[in-house]
Amino acid sequence: RKDIGRITTGSKALDELIGGGIETQAITEVFGEYGSGKSQLAHELVVTVQLPEDRGGLNGEAVFIDTENTFRPERVEQIANAFELNIEEVMEKIYIARAFNSSHQILMAEKVNELIQEGKDIRLVIVDSLTSHFRAEYVGRESLATRQQKLNQHLHTLQNIANTYNAAIFVTNQVQARPDAFFGSPTKAIGGHVLGHAATYRIWLKKGLAGKRIARLVDSPHLPEGECVFKITNDGIVD
Ligand code: ADP
Numbered sequence: 668r669k670d671i672g673r674i675t676t677g678s679k680a681l682d683e684l685i686g687g688g689i690e691t692q693a694i695t696e697v698f699g700e701y702g703s704g705k706s707q708l709a710h711e712l713v714v715t716v717q718l719p720e721d722r723g724g725l726n727g728e729a730v731f732i733d734t735e736n737t738f739r740p741e742r743v744e745q746i747a748n749a750f751e752l753n754i755e756e757v758m759e760k761i762y763i764a765r766a767f768n769s770s771h772q773i774l775m776a777e778k779v780n781e782l783i784q785e786g787k788d789i790r791l792v793i794v795d796s797l798t799s800h801f802r803a804e805y806v807g808r809e810s811l812a813t814r815q816q817k818l819n820q821h822l823h824t825l826q827n828i829a830n831t832y833n834a835a836i837f838v839t840n841q842v843q844a845r846p847d848a849f850f851g852s853p854t855k856a857i858g859g860h861v862l863g864h865a866a867t868y869r870i871w872l873k874k875g876l877a878g879k880r881i882a883r884l885v886d887s888p889h890l891p892e893g894e895c896v897f898k899i900t901n902d903g904i905v906d
Contacts, residue, residue, distance in 0.1 A: 675723025677904035678897035699872030727790025749902035797838035
């Protein structure tokens, strides 16, 4: 078994909250309302995974499975500049896969295996958003079981990639800003129990005052629950 690797989020406080950065061989889920910073974190990570280990990266490449057309190369450029990386080289190491529906999304995740077998050093797979297609396609109580089963299958594929190639999986999950649904067990109100079982780390993002963001680690198997504050700037995620 290979050593677990970690990818910096750009924020020391957030890295510390989750035990030193986003872990390989694990699925990290960020959930929160629209605009809470889920995609921003994803954009940060496709850059930081490319950093050398002494700067918080894994010298690796990234796959970005984009389900809602959220990927912005201009944003990657800003973040790459902040780390003084060459933008062309950075973009070459990001494989963007647009997923048009949930079956396509499942297929794209399976294809990551082929990409790695072709020799790409993929150490990070982003799925932004994990849940949007599934929610849109499986509507109503009667399709809930099928939705959960399909989502589980997809997460299983992702976990296999994580284990086989010592890669980190980072998925986003948009939820409504309904505090009543969050208190107690947040994810129960969100994707049912599906993500609760599959994700190793779950981070709840909230908007704070003056453009700040609050991250709360929930239900972690071996880390204490806690919160931290970070900022989204032109340079990306910072303390
Ligand atoms: P979501 O959780 O819906 O994926 P995003 O990650 O797209 O949300 O976050 C969007 C928010 O990030 C914007 O509303 C803005 O507050 C902030 N943001 C995006 N780019 C910048 C930037 N260059 N500087 C400061 N804040 C930014």
